Amino acid sequence: MYGWRIPPPKEPSKSKEALARERQEKVAWLIEEGLLKSERIRQALLKVPREDFIPEPYRDYAYLEVPLPLPGISATISCPHSYPLFYEPLGLDQGHRFLEVGLGSGYGTAVAREVVGDEGLVVAMEIDRLTFEYAKANLVKAGYKDVVLVQADGGFGYPELQPYDRIAVTAACTEIPTPLLEQLAIGGRLIAPVITADGQDLTVFEKSATGVCQEFVCQVLYVNLHGKYGVPEEQGS
Numbered sequence: 280m281y282g283w284r285i286p287p288p289k290e291p292s293k294s295k296e297a298l299a300r301e302r303q304e305k306v307a308w309l310i311e312e313g314l315l316k317s318e319r320i321r322q323a324l325l326k327v328p329r330e331d332f333i334p335e336p337y338r339d340y341a342y343l344e345v346p347l348p349l350p351g352i353s354a355t356i357s358c359p360h361s362y363p364l365f366y367e368p369l370g371l372d373q374g375h376r377f378l379e380v381g382l383g384s385g386y387g388t389a390v391a392r393e394v395v396g397d398e399g400l401v402v403a404m405e406i407d408r409l410t411f412e413y414a415k416a417n418l419v420k421a422g423y424k425d426v427v428l429v430q431a432d433g434g435f436g437y438p439e440l441q442p443y444d445r446i447a448v449t450a451a452c453t454e455i456p457t458p459l460l461e462q463l464a465i466g467g468r469l470i471a472p473v474i475t476a477d478g479q480d481l482t483v484f485e486k487s488a489t490g491v492c493q494e495f496v497c498q499v500l501y502v503n504l505h506g507k508y509g510v511p512e513e514q515g516s
Contacts, residue, residue, distance in 0.1 A: 331417065
């Protein structure tokens with residue numbers, strides 16, 4: 280699926296210390312590759328153990344640059360580089376009100392919570408119940424009890440806590456759901472993979488009082504958005 284070669288499931292054998300070393304090495308690699316510049320994002324990536332958000336048969340692969348399967352329909356945890364790839368151009372920072380569409384394993388939610396700090400807010404939405412319950416259990420176990428988790432169609436956003444300074448859509452869509460742009464604060468940014476004739480363009484949208492401008496980041500490959508604003512899996516895959 281999507282051209283990724285998923286490693287085979289196995290009994291985990293790596294120690295906590297070994298995985299901590301791999302985490303440090305991965306963060307150093309992200310900096311060397313120019314993908315990671317923000318000190319807050321760097322500290323968050325160092326603090327959150329990615330392996331704790333991955334199903335046990337894939338735990339040893341936590342820091343490989345491959346997406347790994349999760350409970351739910353077409354659910355995956357994205358490659359490690361995907362998180363700074365989204366959060367850096369988004370400009371995610373301390374104090375932001377952040378909405379994440381596509382909860383996945385809960386790892387990105389935990390990283391974002393560390394970045395925005397106590398002054399910020401993280402709301403994370405997931406349409407698939409199995410994926411939602413898996414991520415919720417991971418976040419609770421890791422101690423992230425102050426994030427707002429919503430099991431619903433993320434294309435509608437979560438108007439109860441709008442406006443949001445930053446929004447990340449972690450699945451590909453043909454166009455940005457209108458409710459998300461409506462819930463984005465003036466001066467806020469939204470990032471999403473947008474399906475085009477040539478593939479998927481990771482794009483940042485910035486909202487001003489006069490409209491919305493957009494900027495291309497890079498080409499990516501993500502599963503498609505589900506729900507009212509979703510697209511069939513074969514489109515853009």
